[in-house]
Amino acid sequence: MFDFLGIKKKSDKVKILVIDDEPNIVQTLQDRLEMNEYDVITGGNGKEGLKLALEHKPDVILLDVIMPIMDGHEMLEALRKQPGGDYPSVIMLTARSQTQDIARANACGIDDYIVKPFDLSELLEKIEVVLENRKAVAR
Secondary structure, three states, X not given: OOHHHOOOOHHHOOEEEEEOOOHHHHHHHHHXXXXXXXXXXXXXXXXXXXXXXXXXXXXXXXXXXXXXXXXXXXXXXXXXXXXXXXXXXXXXXXXXXOHHHHHHHHHOOOOEEEEOOOOHHHHHHXXXXXXXXXXXXXX
16 A cells, blocks of 8 residues: 555565574574564574474575574475475575585575675675565566
8 A cells, every 4th residue: 555655564574584593693683684674583493493484484584504403404405395385585694614515505495695704784685686586586
């Protein structure tokens, strides 16, 4: 209704799921994303992240690799096996920069891979690119 004014209802906000076991990173990301008008959901491990992804159907997942209980690769592989096929975009945020880690993430169908430490402004730009790509595919 108010879209021509650039105003979105809360339910129209882009949902971003942040999954990382480092509370300070989660809080920093949540604060910065919310300042940029994103609806943010957070989880601390892959098992919790999978549950939240299925429940909330986020537009984008920011996913760490090294986590307890279920790592990011395992979580993403389990998510991709779910029926329905409308998967969220995924940006890996991880300290792992080895070629085999990046290759495994790419095999799971990620949209981008960012090595920690990362620049928040660069991350926001990458999120916007991922969202624009989703819109283009949806058309």
